[in-house]
Amino acid sequence: MTAFQIILMGLLIICAVSVSFSKNLLNAILIYMSFSLVMSMLWICLESPDLAITEAAVGAGITSVLFFVTLKKIHAIEGTEPSKKEEPKDE
Amino acid sequence: MNFICNFPFFSILLSLFSGTICSVLPAKATKVVNRMVIVAVGVMSAILLLYLLSTGEPFIYWMGHFPAPWGNEIRAGVLEAGMALFFCIIMYLSMAGGAHKLYGEVVESKHSLYYILVNLLLSSLLALVYTNDMFTAYVFVEINTISACGLIMIRQVGRTIEAAVRYMIMSLLGSGLLLFGLCIMYDLTGHLLMSNIRESVALLVATGEYQIPLIVSVALMCIGLCIKSALFPFHSWLPDAYGYSTVSSAAILSSLVSKGYIFLLIKIIYRVIGFDIFNNTRIIDVLFVFGLMGMIFGSMSAIQENDVRRMIAFSSVAQIGYIYMGFGMGTQAGMVASVFHILSHAATKSLLFIAAIGLTDVSGGSRKLTDLTGAAYRSKWAGVAFMAGSFSMVGIPLFSGFISKLLFSQAAVQVEGKMLASLIVLGISTVLNAIYFMKTVIRIYTPSEESACPCITFKDRKGYTIVLICFVVLNVILGVSSQPVVNMIEQGLAMFA
């Protein structure tokens, strides 16, 4: 059991480091999704199923969906044309 | 179990519940509900304070059916009730003072959202004041952070959103470190309630095991709370956050939000670790040095500022340096001086913010100091209030600033190692304060003819002027009859452990 936990924790560190060095935003978010999936697996190994369900539903589900919507709104994903909308200058 | 003992629980639940109710009420009603809730909580805290002064010892209030280490609990003493009452007074006056500007700067549909955030901020402040459980304190610190961020960005101008982002990043760093320190403390003691943690910490210090994790956990918690209350090296987010937000949120943020975190730090010093154990760790010297540097560099950058509200924001960095210098002295008198300075700074700072907005209204809305010349002639009451606030900041007798500087010097004299440093820096920072505050007072009182701006008299803005008068009166009361307040603080700190 501890070997499996050590592998999962190794995966966590690899995901965290690769997120900080990835150039493309989309890759960063996909790696972050895998990070939180590995984290929910780790919760199961630590005998707390409550956290596993919540982390899976909230970490991989909602946070990543919000990240993707933000990227769409920020036109970071290719193919979505940036609409130039100038807000009035503030003071 | 006297009925009055329910008041802390009632005030927290009332402000939380009013936040929920305001989400469905129309805009006009939310303003009334907000004012009523603040008044109701203020009255309850006043009655509780009188009751506690009469009985003389704090009481524990179980939150649920189970006793201390299992269930949650609130603990109310003289200091907590006094702080809650003072916070309600300041919040009511700040909301009333900034109300007229709220209509100018905030979109009509978002007023009710603003009042919901103010209610939730009040409930988190009350919970921070009353709670006796560390993780509840962390949850309400999060509510405090998010609603304060909402208060900063309510004005929807490019600058406020950038200020809100910087504020959030620094605050989340702070609460991350606070939670990390909390987890280590939980691992060492097995409890989450403050009084039980103190017994286990005393046991640990006596047996001498886990010394390093104990000191690191206390250090992490202190650094986290210092970042959140904008002590000197971590204050980069403060001038933008206070400088560009609407008036009432600037007043509330500068006087109440950072004080909530400082009050939690006082709780950690007294109730989680114990006053004497905290003195033996070298952390108080670090706080002392950071406080001294904050006092000098905060005032220095305020002198270079030419935007009147950013100048006042930088001066609150210096005042927070005063408070941490008081903690750093490590004596009871130092703590009493710091707690009194929390009260006097809260009263003076919101007075200055609200008076400054009166001056900028009459000088064409520009906040540059050069345009403010003669503003005091155009709006007399704001000029008088700003002068009173500056005198209190500089420490001229009859105002509360003088009393806190007096208490700080009295406390400094008793500490033989740190006396010289604190007295010298106290003098230097008073001179620096005098430079930039008197410069502004002189500027608003130099007559200038050619400005075509309107003159605002008492009749134009009755509510605003009454609020200014109340603030000046509050300041003078704190300055003149400060002895009962100091006795109350000493009594509160004595029963605080």
Added chain:
Amino acid sequence: MGPNLLANYGEAVSAVLFCIGFTNLLLQTNLIKKIIGLNIMDSAIYLFLAEKGYIAGRAAPIVVDGVTSAEAYINPIPSGLVLTGIVVSVSVTALMLSLTIRLYTRYHTLDLDEISTQLKKEGR
């Protein structure tokens, strides 16, 4: 160096993750990367807290066929605290992302330093 660093390998990994998230939050210029760093930092703290409650060889704290002796289950307090913490991280992430959208529509960049230079230029 204390005796049980290797015994606490879980906490050591969470400390390393905490510092990676901390570095991302401080060093990354892109706002989205900062928010991901923030999430990594929070998950690391919750891993650190959950490791506290784990006791080898005991089952999850759900009472199975009436056995309520303390030796059968792990310590339930940390999982309760982490459950609260996860929801705090979600709400903070949603807030930071909406701030990022508003900043992008206003300044068309995600880089905080660029935004502050634009602000300084505008500030004239």
Added chain:
Amino acid sequence: MSKKRPASEYQKTFAFRFFRWLSGSKDPYLGEVEMHPQKEFRADPEAALRHEKEHDAILDKVYNPERNMEMKLFHKLYHATSIIFCLFLIALLLVTISWLPASGTIERPANNEVAERYIEKGLEETGAVNIVAGMILDYRAFDTLGESHVLFTATITVLILLRLNKTEKDEAELSDRRFEPKNDAILQLVATFLVPVIIIFGIYIILNGHLGPGGGFSGGAVIGAGLVLYLNAFGFKKTERFFTEKTYKWVCFFSLSFYCLAKSYSFYTGANQLHSVIPKGTPGAILSSGLILPLNIAVGLVVACTIYAFYAMFRKGGF
């Protein structure tokens, strides 16, 4: 006694000249300093334009990160100190962790009488089979009350930021409505089968919060995810039939106020040692463990509506 002197003689005395200079009425430089007459200033347009261009050029040069030495130096310094600070933090934390009690062992301060009572008396005192749910919603209910208000505060702040008022809303709606519904058959087919299953699974997690793992937060998140999938597949028009801003406002209001009132009832009765009339029920049955089931339903509704509101706010700035 000094006799009065005539005005002309007094004007020559030193005292008169000093006080006149002090009151500033006589300018000492007037007439002494050689000044040629001032030219009347006529602003010619192109000079002003040139000044403007120079001003912008200077500004760009000053704020251009590549050429501005001070900014570059600051960035290097900032990165260097941050990396050093983080390495120091890693070392500090690893040293503290090495001194902490070994994880997974039994004799550690955390396994004290607090945890034992939660496990041993948890079932009979709260009636919840899932001890963690019992602990969250009954022993330490004040944290979870604060918790759902953290979520509520975050929703309010997102509303402040992203909700478009009437004029902008129509324009933004147009831009988003143009893309929907994309009517791609695969997503709609998958959604018709998947969404009901997800929602039933979410309801199962909420209702069995006190019996098995899960509870209000995770069940609400699952239902929220199901609603988001439905919105993506069938577009805003379909979802606005049953989920508008009004339903969101009232659902959040009722569940949060029920949560507040139920918990304040149990706090009040607990603090004043009154007997609370809520039955504990037989452990293991659905309708057992007193308030925990209705509280789980309330929290589940709040979390589901909040997550759907976040998504709708981010996507369209409104409902």
